[in-house]
Amino acid sequence: MLELISLKKTYKTGDKALDNVTISVPKGQIVGLIGPSGAGKSTLIRCINRLVEPTSGSISLSGRAVTGLGHRDLRAMRRRIGMIFQEYALVERLTVMENVLSGRLGYVGFWTSFTRHYSSDDVSRAYHLLDRVGLLDHADKRADALSGGQRQRVGIARALAQEPELLLVDEPTASLDPKTSRQIMRLLTGICAERDLPAIVNIHDVPLAQQFMQRIVGLRAGQVVFDGAPSDLTEDALSEIYGAEDWHAMRRGVEEDMAAEADGIAQLERIGA
Numbered sequence: 001m002l003e004l005i006s007l008k009k010t011y012k013t014g015d016k017a018l019d020n021v022t023i024s025v026p027k028g029q030i031v032g033l034i035g036p037s038g039a040g041k042s043t044l045i046r047c048i049n050r051l052v053e054p055t056s057g058s059i060s061l062s063g064r065a066v067t068g069l070g071h072r073d074l075r076a077m078r079r080r081i082g083m084i085f086q087e088y089a090l091v092e093r094l095t096v097m098e099n100v101l102s103g104r105l106g107y108v109g110f111w112t113s114f115t116r117h118y119s120s121d122d123v124s125r126a127y128h129l130l131d132r133v134g135l136l137d138h139a140d141k142r143a144d145a146l147s148g149g150q151r152q153r154v155g156i157a158r159a160l161a162q163e164p165e166l167l168l169v170d171e172p173t174a175s176l177d178p179k180t181s182r183q184i185m186r187l188l189t190g191i192c193a194e195r196d197l198p199a200i201v202n203i204h205d206v207p208l209a210q211q212f213m214q215r216i217v218g219l220r221a222g223q224v225v226f227d228g229a230p231s232d233l234t235e236d237a238l239s240e241i242y243g244a245e246d247w248h249a250m251r252r253g254v255e256e257d258m259a260a261e262a263d264g265i266a267q268l269e270r271i272g273a
C-alpha cells in the first residue's frame, strides 16, 4: 500500500505544483493520473521516489516512510519502486538483455556493475521477463534497433527486473501510435494484475485511461479534484478537471482510430488473411 498524506510541493520559483494531495493506493491497484498541462502530475510521480523533494506531507510504502530517509536508505527504497518513462531511457548501444539486467544495478556491488557480470539468477529472471513482454527473440539486439513499442517493452522488463513493490509510470505511451499504446497498456495492466503490483500512471490520454485504469485521479492546479472509477468520469467531472481544455478532441481521435482498427481487421478477415 502506498500512502500520500497532505503532500505539498512548492518549487523555488514559487510555483505551487502540489497542494495537499492525500491518496492511498492498495496492492494491485492501477491508478491513472490525469489533468491538464501543469496540473502537477509529473511532480507527484517524482515526489513519490523523491526525484523531487516534497515541501511537506508524508509518503509511505508498505508502512515504511519514504519521506525523511537519508541517502543510503533512500537508495534502498528506490530499488522497491520501478519507474517507466515516456522516452524509455534505454542505453542505446547496449543490448536488450543488458538493458533489462541494468534494472538489477541497485542490488549489485560496484564491481558487478562495472564488469556487468550478473548472477545466473539475474540472467534467468531477465530471460523470463523478456519472454513475458514478448521480446525473447530480440534479447541480443541493440536497443537502438528497436521500434518505439519494443523499446517501451524493454523499459517495462527493466523496471520489473528490480522486483519492485510499486510502479511509477510517466506517460508511457506519449511517443507511441494509438494501436501500440493500447498494446502497451494491456501489457502493463496484465503484469500488474499477475503480480498484485500497484501502479500510478501519468497518462494524458483520457480515453486510454478510461479503458485501462481501475481508478482515476484527476489533478487540477495541484489539487485532487476527482478520485473514482473510470465509469464515474462524466462530462461534468472532466470539465472540473480540464476546465476549458478540449478533451473532446482526444475522445473523437480515439473513436476514429478504434473504428479504423476494427475496419482493418474486418478487411483482413474478408480476404482470409
Ligand SMILES: Nc1ncnc2c1ncn2[C@@H]1O[C@H](COP(=O)(O)OP(=O)(O)OP(=O)(O)O)[C@@H](O)[C@H]1O
Pocket: 011, 012, 013, 015, 016, 017, 035, 036, 037, 038, 039, 040, 041, 042, 043, 044, 204
Ligand atoms: N523544476 C521546476 N521548477 C519550477 N517549477 C516547476 C518545475 N517543474 C514543474 N514546475 C511547475 O510546477 C507545476 C506542475 O508541473 P508538472 O510538470 O508537475 O505538471 P504536469 O501535470 O506533469 O504537466 P504536463 O502534463 O505538461 O507534463 C507547473 O506550474 C510547472 O510550471
